[in-house]
Amino acid sequence: MVLLGLAALGLGIVATVADLDTSAQIATVAGSVGGLAAAAVSGYAFLRPPAASAAAPAATAVGTRSVAAGGSIGRAVTGDRSRLTASPVMPQAAGAPGSAQASGERGIAAAGEVGEAITGDDAHA
Structure with missing residues (x-):
């Protein structure tokens, strides 16, 4: 100017x-x-090449049998021989998109809410 x-x-x-x-x-x-x-x-x-989009948040699961979500998760099950008889517990509100990283064996991460996480073997829910 x-x-x-x-x-x-x-x-x-x-x-x-x-x-x-x-x-x-x-x-x-x-x-x-x-x-x-x-x-x-x-x-x-x-x-020029387009800039990285902020609309596509990163959700990465690094560990063995890990779960990651850029929003909310209703139910995440990483255990063996789990018996699920009940309906999953849903999150109270949909989470805003964001970044989440689950690391380590059977790790669970979400940018929003997690309704239910079952990581052990032989779980009954």
Whole structure:
């Protein structure tokens, strides 16, 4: 912004000190340079690779038999021989998308809420 103000001030000084032909030539060159700069910035914005999207949160499960979710989890079961007879406990509210990382064996992570997590063997729920 400051640069544009200085350029306008300089053109104003040239217009008052020099004759109209010189002022017109300088204004033409300045307008051409400004147009080329705008075209270059526009081309850069069009051709650059897109930035990483924030709409796709990362949910990673690193450990053996781990579970991770970018939102909420109703029921996560990582144990062996589990018998599930009851309905899963659902989270109270849907979690906002976010990042979650489960590490370690049978780890469970969620960006939102976890309704029920069963990680042991021979569990009855």
